[in-house]
Amino acid sequence: MHTLPILPFSYDALEPYIDAKTMEIHHSKHHQAYVNNLNTALENHKELQEISVEDLLKDTKTLPEDIKQAVINNGGGHFNHTFFWQVLSPKSSKVPVGSLKSRLEESFGSFETFKAKFTETATKRFGSGWAWLVKTSENNLEVYSTANQDSPISEGKTPLLCIDVWEHAYYLKYQNRRPKYIEAWWN
């Protein structure tokens, strides 16, 4: 059985940038629903129940047709949110340090250029989805976005940073102002 991971900080830890009510609903309702629906999808597929969500998503072509889309949607939702909670922190340095800093400068010219590209990618994601910083299989850094709960690991990419731009991630506090949420998220 897949289970909801414990949030590494309290629901109100990201105030005022992300409000406690949004965090509570996002984690305990939305993420929990992806976990529950993934477990339901796997109920009649005992052979897949011991496989990690990462491994389920890494090779979606081999999934049984009757549950393929359910695993992509709900396994993706489970994996993406688990990763998202890890990249958020109330004690952020707000700027990258160490090798991440130098790789970003090599790949994008500067942190500010990377930040602008990531922000634009998140802002322009039409409908629901995510913006990502990933490492490609050729060891390059790339900024791009995925729709719905599609996950970079299904494309052989390694996630380094992500932002959830589904409305459920920001609507209570920011309503239709996704750019304001993204700006606050950088904190």
Ligand code: MN3
């Ligand atoms: Mn979400």
